[in-house]
Amino acid sequence: MKTLLVxxxxxxxxxxVLLINEFKDVVSDFLFITTKGMEKKGVRxxxxxxxxxxxxxxxxxxxYDFKDVxxxxxxxxxxxxxxxxxxxxxxxxKVMTLAVYEFFNQ
Numbered sequence: 001m002k003t004l005l006v007x008x009x010x011x012x013x014x015x016x017v018l019l020i021n022e023f024k025d026v027v028s029d030f031l032f033i034t035t036k037g038m039e040k041k042g043v044r045x046x047x048x049x050x051x052x053x054x055x056x057x058x059x060x061x062x063x064y065d066f067k068d069v070x071x072x073x074x075x076x077x078x079x080x081x082x083x084x085x086x087x088x089x090x091x092x093x094k095v096m097t098l099a100v101y102e103f104f105n106q
Contacts, residue, residue: 001083002028008092008100009034009044009058015090020051023086031077032058033069033092033100061096069099 005027007016020030030053032044039060048055059076062068079085087104089097 002081003084003086004029004031004079004082005086005088006031006033006100006104007047007088008032008090008096009038009047010091010093011038011041011043012091013043013047013050016047016088017051019088019090020047020053024051024053027086029056029082030054031056033073033096034058034060035063035096036060037063063093064095066095066099069096070103073100073103 003026005020005023007019007030009016009032032047032055034044038044044058059072061072085104087100089100092100
């Protein structure tokens with residue numbers, strides 16, 4: 001089975017790049033949870049280019065809506081394809097971080 005690294009996108013890009021580089025050899029796929037604002041700024045693209053990885057289609061969420069984050073995580077990705085999922089919650093907003101933590105803690 002495959003291993004997935006999930007990263008939350010925010011203006012603080014260095015933690016994402018560092019963790020991607022740390023796990024690059026053991027991760028088969030990279031998934032980003034992002035927002036309209038981060039996409040408009042090109043932040044996810046910068047992370048991908050800097051870390052030199054390819055990414056799955058990102059999950060775009062409302063950064064201030066806990067329920068929206070949970071809904072998108074439940075509905076927009078098939079998590080069953082992965083034996084192991086590594087979650088990097090160093091980025092995103094506090095709401096995104098709490099929702100992602102709650103989702104993966106279950």
